[in-house]
Amino acid sequence: MTDATSSLSSPQTGEAGFGDYVALLKPRVMTLVVFTAFVGLVVAPGQMHPMVAFTAILFIALGGGASGALNMWWDADIDRVMRRTRSRPIPSGKVREDEALAVGLALSGISVVMLGLAANPFAGLFLAFTIFFYVVIYTMWLKRWTPQNIVIGGAAGAFPPMIGWAAATGGIAVESVLMFALIFMWTPPHFWALALFMKSDYKDAGVPMLTVTHGRPATRRHILVYTVLLVPVALGLALTSIGGPVYLATALVMNAAFVKGAIGIARRTEAQAEADSYKVEKSFFRLSLYYLFAHFGALLVDASLVRAGWEVF
Amino acid sequence: MALGREHELHTRRRGRNLGLGLTLLAFVAVVFGLTLAKIGNGGGVQAFDHAPRPELVPESEK
Incomplete structure (x- = not known):
């Protein structure tokens, strides 16, 4: 896309800095994901090789970040309206919507496959389900439809310790x-x-x-x-x-x-x-x-x- | 020398390329470390592919 064809309501340069892509992954939400997944993994019975545990946490975090990017892609219109979200990478014009979609999809695939390989396939599938739940069930469906949006949608944020546990044990x-x-x-x-x-x-x-x-x-x-x-x-x-x-x-x-x-x-x-x-x-x-x-x-x-x-x- | 001056956009682009490069290097390091950990744990280092692997067939099935 050239500058001439970009949207007037949101000046998009397509020349985002690396930090803008990091901001797409909602790093602050990611700290909660990392911490709770880490606890889920550590308190689970059994021993895990530290490198395997580190990789599992890393890709659970990346999966959380990927769903954050997909959330920002879908919610770009309301993010432009809300004061709290106006400075996010898409509404501020730093990252294009199609870029956010590409980053979100690519990182979702990488994180699911890598978690499945590092820990076990069940944990990988669980992460895939969590991303699906957050992006499709919460962001696309519930958020704009029902006042119970965050009650049911909150499940997506609650899955990480279960994924950490699943990475360590292979089950629930x-x-x-x-x-x-x-x-x-x-x-x-x-x-x-x-x-x-x-x-x-x-x-x-x-x-x-x-x-x-x-x-x-x-x-x-x-x-x-x-x-x-x-x-x-x-x-x-x-x-x-x-x-x-x-x-x-x-x-x-x-x-x-x-x-x-x-x-x-x-x-x-x-x-x-x-x-x-x-x-x-x-x-x-x-x-x-x-x-x-x-x-x-x-x-x-x-x-x-x-x-x-x-x-x- | 206006033509030779570096625009802020170039700095941003360089930062992005550097960030992406380092991320890819980190990914390679993680995969390498994970491979070492899996092998060190005694995990299977070979599996069935197009070549026959008689050593992988359990004794009972031989």
Whole structure:
């Protein structure tokens, strides 16, 4: 494509820097994928050669990045409208849409094949399914159709620890399902808190977020319900073979704080929130990030203690 | 010497080519490391292809 034929609404040069292609892979989301997949792989029973484990994590991360690129390709129109996403590589005109599609498809293929070869075919297929779920089920279908978009779509972000577990064991177990459930139940309160203080973004873009379709008070109640439902999942994980004293203590403290935060959000009115620039909602969103990293970090610590011979339970 | 001056676009293009080159090198290194790890683990280093491999046939099937 020449400059003369490029879209006027989005000046596209086709001369992106390397960093722009890296930005297509959503590196910040990738940290969550890498971390949870790594924990899933480490806490799984059995030994894995460090190089094989490293390769497995690398290509799970690349698969996550590939689905991010495909998401940006499909959502370029709404990314141009939303303040939060306006500076992404496609809306800012640095990367062309067809380039993003090509990068996404190529990296999807490479990551699935390489994970299948490095770990086992089941893990590779699981990664392929996750990319399909995120791109087709969530991005193309649910996101613009139902306010339950992030509830069901959140499953895509919850699969990485299961893929890590599958890479190590070649299968699925109650522990990996509970790790999935932990992220799955955590996703709605996390994103709805974001939607509360990203006020008009989703409305302007026509994305049926709960805040847009059911109103903000209903969103606050939903946050509380999902946070309460998250508690048994988080504590249940402590009773499995991968739970330990560190995890149990972390889960007790973090869930108490998370429920307290959700009650605070549910009790607030929109006038109160606007008066302090959504201070409570923003701190709950921050807490949600610590919540997830603390749970998976605790699983990692317990697994390390067991490997070091400090088995408590 | 306006013609000889380097445009910002050239810098960006060089950065992109360098990044891609390093990524490909890293990929080669990963595949090489993975191969060594698999062989070191005692994994199969040969499989059936167009040539007969009698040593791969289990004793019971010989």
